[in-house]
Amino acid sequence: MSTILVTGGTGTLGRPVCERLRADGHDVRVLSRHSPPYAVDLRQGGPLLDRAVDGVDAVVHCSNILRGDKDAARVLIEAARRAGVPHLLYISIIGVDRVPLGYYRTKYAVERMIQGSGIGWTLLRTTQFHDLVLQLLQGLAKPPVMLLPKEVRDQPLEVTEAATRLAELAAGPPSGRVEDLGGPEIRTFVELARSYLRASGRRRRLVEVPLPGRVYRGLRRGEHLAPDRAVGRMTFDEFLTRRFGRAGGTATGA
Helix, strand or coil, rough: CEEEEEEECCCCCCCHHHHHHCCCCCCEEEEEECCCCCEECCCCCHHHHHHHCCCCEEEEEECCCCCCCCHHHHHHHHHHHHHCCCCEEEECCCCCCCCCCCHHHHHHHHHHHHHHCCEEEEEEEEEEHHEEEHHHHHCCCCCCEEEEEEEEEECCCCHHHHHHHHHHHHHCCEEECCCCCEECCCEEEEHHHHHHHHCCCCCCCCEECCCCCCCHHHHCCCCCCCHHHEEECCHHHHHHHHHHHHCCCCCCCC
């Protein structure tokens, strides 16, 4: 079996990637800022990073640094080149090349850095994870009225399904850009909010709000969706049932 380094290996995605790889018999190295023996800030690199990449068969780049993603990618690529790493995998987001959101632009820039690195690479794009959609809805539900983006849909994906796909790709050769991975269903934010309120037992009034700008127009057009790649299995309602353990409550709409 292979020796595989997972950056961000203690995060929402990195943790299940590591679990899947270990279950498949691989030797896994976890790189995270606060997790010995490879406690590394990727924006700075250093001897521990060089030790982490030394002799690995693949690097799965799951680290997500909101401020400094490009710097971290540059440092990782340089270390991987020095070590002769044969395979670098990166997970990105569907729509990063179409929706002009700053975070998306950064992810797209990292994609291009990896593609031009001279290292064998694999790129997987997915839709948003259930966990992120839940965090967003929890934040929007703090006031008594939930303000939701009008006519915006999402296609949530279970993170462990993305982790399983990454583990499969890490065990194989560099594959370039592979087919996107989307959640099993596309739903409006109002529908997602109603499901969340039912599952959490909360009551909120839902109000759809039109927003200005190019980002909002891109989201309304569904440029972050992959209707032809709706291959995920776990729905958002099933995810909520696992998280909250009950349906409970009644949501009120606009």
